[in-house]
Amino acid sequence: MQASPTDAEPRPVILDVDTGIDDMIALLIAATAPELNLRGVTCVAGNVEIHHVARNTGKILRMVGRGDVPVSIGAARPLHRRLRTAPDTHGPTGTGYTELTGEDPDLGSTDYTAVPAPRYLAAHVQRRPGQLTVVALGPLTNIASAALNGVDLAAGLRELIWMGGALEERGNTTETGEWNACVDPEAAEAVLAAGAISRIFPLDATQDVIFTLGDLDSLPGTPLSAVVRDAVRFYISFHRQAEGIDGCYLHDPVTLIGSLLRPDLVTETVDERLACDMGSDPHLAGSLYRSPDETRRAVNVATALDAEGMHRELLERLAHAVSVTTAQVQAQHEGG
Numbered sequence: 001m002q003a004s005p006t007d008a009e010p011r012p013v014i015l016d017v018d019t020g021i022d023d024m025i026a027l028l029i030a031a032t033a034p035e036l037n038l039r040g041v042t043c044v045a046g047n048v049e050i051h052h053v054a055r056n057t058g059k060i061l062r063m064v065g066r067g068d069v070p071v072s073i074g075a076a077r078p079l080h081r082r083l084r085t086a087p088d089t090h091g092p093t094g095t096g097y098t099e100l101t102g103e104d105p106d107l108g109s110t111d112y113t114a115v116p117a118p119r120y121l122a123a124h125v126q127r128r129p130g131q132l133t134v135v136a137l138g139p140l141t142n143i144a145s146a147a148l149n150g151v152d153l154a155a156g157l158r159e160l161i162w163m164g165g166a167l168e169e170r171g172n173t174t175e176t177g178e179w180n181a182c183v184d185p186e187a188a189e190a191v192l193a194a195g196a197i198s199r200i201f202p203l204d205a206t207q208d209v210i211f212t213l214g215d216l217d218s219l220p221g222t223p224l225s226a227v228v229r230d231a232v233r234f235y236i237s238f239h240r241q242a243e244g245i246d247g248c249y250l251h252d253p254v255t256l257i258g259s260l261l262r263p264d265l266v267t268e269t270v271d272e273r274l275a276c277d278m279g280s281d282p283h284l285a286g287s288l289y290r291s292p293d294e295t296r297r298a299v300n301v302a303t304a305l306d307a308e309g310m311h312r313e314l315l316e317r318l319a320h321a322v323s324v325t326t327a328q329v330q331a332q333h334e335g336g
């Protein structure tokens with residue numbers, strides 16, 4: 001693990017999630033990364049319905065002692081389309097064989113804000129223009145709603161980073177479409193058209209790294225690792241059937257690490273003006289393509305990673321997250 005010695009101040013970040021197994025890993029890492037100041041988490045429907053996303057997110061933050069992080073609930077469905085979810089990929093409640101559905105009296109002390117996600121993002125942008133980084137790890141519905149309500153995200157955010165799309169890589173939802181883009185193509189197009197996205201991590205980058213059951217077994221034996229292991233085991237079974245690989249991709253934490261924690265692990269990027277297909281053909285909707293619009297802001301797209309370095313970094317970060325005690329986390333974030 002490398003802490004950046006030049007960044008004295010942890011970087012203010014909001015994660016937008018549809019938790020989701022790989023979102024879970026990204027949350028655990030973001031909540032325990034000394035380089036980040038996790039200001040809030042916004043929830044969007046995607047992998048599972050919004051109530052599962054909100055509850056999973058709150059419980060996961062509490063597990064690493066971060067019930068102090070505000071959780072804002074956002075869109076329950078895409079801008080114009082019916083919600084599709086992925087219970088075969090993420091399990092019936094979004095966390096595989098782990099189910100975070102039981103009673104948890106402490107969940108009441110999680111700071112669920114009454115402000116819905118698009119307004120929550122808008123408030124941050126207004127309060128500290130140009131300072132906040134948003135890492136979007138689900139469909140872009142919340143972000144698009146903010147943009148469509150007149151929030152100037154291009155100027156107001158330090159960066160918007162998105163895990164989404166596929167360029168040369170085959171899609172994981174349609175032949176050319178990736179899940180986050182396919183769930184809400186209108187949102188992806190609105191955010192791209194607004195020039196709000198700085199960087200994208202598509203499947204071309206996130207699928208460079210495969211995580212196996214053996215990797216999970218190498219995690220320290222803490223109660224939290226057992227939770228993570230049960231979630232990821234489900235994900236691996238799905239990948240074995242769907243992708244024919246002996247392990248799984250962890251798109252969301254790879255994006256978080258590659259964008260903010262270890263950008264040196266990104267080995268190839270390309271700048272592209274992108275648009276998202278919004279047609280009625282379900283085989284095409286959600287596919288990214290090169291926009292003919294010369295005025296559209298180019299997005300920096302990661303297309304390859306140092307796979308070995310990313311694999312090591314993710315496991316180190318996850319091992320740290322599952323070992324951290326509440327007292328350690330509180331000490332780390334005191335005054336921050």
Ligand SMILES: [Ca+2]
Binds near residue numbers: 019
């Ligand atoms: Ca996700």
